[in-house]
Amino acid sequence: MTLLQQYAEVAGSDAVEHLRQLAGLLQGARVVHVNTTAWGGGVAEILTPLIPLSRELGLDASWEVFEGAADFFACTKLMHNAVQGMRVAPDERGLHVYEDYNARNAERLRSVLEDADFVFIHDPQPAALISHLPRRRGSWIWRCHIDASHPDPRVWRYLHEHVATYDASVFSLPTFVRPLPHPSYVIPPAIDPLSDKNRALADEEIRGVCSGMGLDPNRPLVVQISRFDRFKDPVGVIKAYRLAKGFVPGLQLVLAGGGAADDPEGAEVLHEVRGAAGDDPDIHVAELPPRDDVTVNALQRSADIVVQKSVREGFGLTVAEGLWKGRPVIGGDTGGIRLQLTNYHTGFLVNSPEGAALRIRYLMHNRDQRLEMGAKAREFTRRSFLLTRQLREYLTLMVALRSGAGERISLG
Numbered sequence: 001m002t003l004l005q006q007y008a009e010v011a012g013s014d015a016v017e018h019l020r021q022l023a024g025l026l027q028g029a030r031v032v033h034v035n036t037t038a039w040g041g042g043v044a045e046i047l048t049p050l051i052p053l054s055r056e057l058g059l060d061a062s063w064e065v066f067e068g069a070a071d072f073f074a075c076t077k078l079m080h081n082a083v084q085g086m087r088v089a090p091d092e093r094g095l096h097v098y099e100d101y102n103a104r105n106a107e108r109l110r111s112v113l114e115d116a117d118f119v120f121i122h123d124p125q126p127a128a129l130i131s132h133l134p135r136r137r138g139s140w141i142w143r144c145h146i147d148a149s150h151p152d153p154r155v156w157r158y159l160h161e162h163v164a165t166y167d168a169s170v171f172s173l174p175t176f177v178r179p180l181p182h183p184s185y186v187i188p189p190a191i192d193p194l195s196d197k198n199r200a201l202a203d204e205e206i207r208g209v210c211s212g213m214g215l216d217p218n219r220p221l222v223v224q225i226s227r228f229d230r231f232k233d234p235v236g237v238i239k240a241y242r243l244a245k246g247f248v249p250g251l252q253l254v255l256a257g258g259g260a261a262d263d264p265e266g267a268e269v270l271h272e273v274r275g276a277a278g279d280d281p282d283i284h285v286a287e288l289p290p291r292d293d294v295t296v297n298a299l300q301r302s303a304d305i306v307v308q309k310s311v312r313e314g315f316g317l318t319v320a321e322g323l324w325k326g327r328p329v330i331g332g333d334t335g336g337i338r339l340q341l342t343n344y345h346t347g348f349l350v351n352s353p354e355g356a357a358l359r360i361r362y363l364m365h366n367r368d369q370r371l372e373m374g375a376k377a378r379e380f381t382r383r384s385f386l387l388t389r390q391l392r393e394y395l396t397l398m399v400a401l402r403s404g405a406g407e408r409i410s411l412g
Helices: 001-010 012-021 042-056 070-083 092-108 110-114 127-132 153-163 201-210 234-245 266-277 295-303 317-324 353-364 368-386 387-403
Strands: 030-035 060-065 118-122 139-143 166-171 185-187 220-227 252-257 285-289 305-309 330-334 347-350
Touching: 001 012, 001 042, 001 387, 030 042, 030 110, 030 252, 042 060, 042 185, 042 317, 060 110, 070 092, 092 127, 118 127, 118 330, 127 153, 139 330, 139 368, 153 234, 153 305, 201 220, 201 295, 220 234, 220 295, 220 317, 234 266, 234 347, 234 353, 252 295, 266 295, 285 387, 295 317, 305 317, 305 353, 317 368, 347 353, 353 368
Parallel strands: 030 060, 030 118, 118 139, 139 166, 166 185, 220 252, 220 305, 252 285, 305 330, 330 347
Antiparallel strands: none
C-alpha cells in the first residue's frame, strides 16, 4: 500500500485527491524546509512525515537542519520568548552570534537554498539566512509557529528587518499575523495520523507502558505531554491536580516529555517540576528520550483527560493528539489551543489551576459527557487537524506564489 493510500484510509479519499490535483501544478518543484532541530518540538514532528508525503506527490522536497551551538540557542531562546510576549531581548553580543551563525549556515547551504523553487524557513532562529543569499531564485516563505500577537517591540523590530524581505509569511492563527510588506497566510499546524505517536495501539502495548510507569489502570488518570517549558505551565498542572484530588479519589497525574535540541532551558524547568511534585507517589514525572512516540501515544490513550495548560502556545500539537485519541482536553485559554477546544464539545479552556481543577472534577464525575466529548473531539480533528489538510494548504500557497496570486487564494 502506498503512503497516499494509507492517508486516504484515515483522512478520506477526497483529501488525497485534492493533494494530487494541487501537486500536479507543481510537479518537480524543489521545495526546501529549514529549521533548527531534527527532533523535539512540533516543527520537527510536522516535517518528519511532510517530506516523504510531498515526495510521493512528485515534489523534490528536502529538509535541512540549521547548525548552531549553545551560545546561538541561548540567544534564540530569548528571541522565542520575546516574540511570545516576554519583555526580554538578546544583547549586542547575542545578536552578533545570531548573525554569525546565520551567515555560516547560509554559506553551508548556499547551493541548496539558492536553487530551490520554494524555501520554507521555520521560526526566528534561521530567519536571517535570507539576508546572506542575494542570488536566490525561488520564493521564500517565513513560517512562524509561535504566538507573535504581542511581541517585545525591540526584538520584533530586529526580526522585521529580515522577515520583511521574504516573499510571504505563514502564521498559525489570524491573531498572530504581524504587519509585513508581503502577503501573510494563516495555516494551522496538524498531526500525522500514521506516526507512532498517533497510530492505533494494541491493548498490550498500552498496558506495558502504563505498567512500566507504575500506573494503576483502575484509577483515574490525567496526563500532560509536552516539553518542559515554563510556557507549558507544568507546575500549574501540579497545582490543579492537588486541588482536584480531594474530590476525585485515587487521581493520578503524569507529566511526561523531553527537551528539544534548540531549547537550553528544559533541564532547569524539569528540576522545578520535580521539586513541585515532591514525594507524592501519584505524580509521575517522566523525562522521555527523543522519539519515544509509542510511550506518548500509550499515555494519551490511557488518560481519562488530557491536559495542555499552556500560558502561551503557538498551536499545541499535543492538544490535537489528545483529541485524536478520543479524549477531552483541558487547555490553556491561549493561542492555537483556542482553535481546537470548544467548551463542552471537545474540551475546556481554562485560565488558572483552579479552573483546570474544576474541569477535571466535572469530567471525572460525568463519564457519559466525557465519552461524548471524546467522540466529538476525534471527528473534529479528523476533519481539521490532520497532515493532509496542512499539506493541501502549503501546496495551495505555493501554487499562488508561482501564479502571482495576492493574499486571497481561490481555487475553483
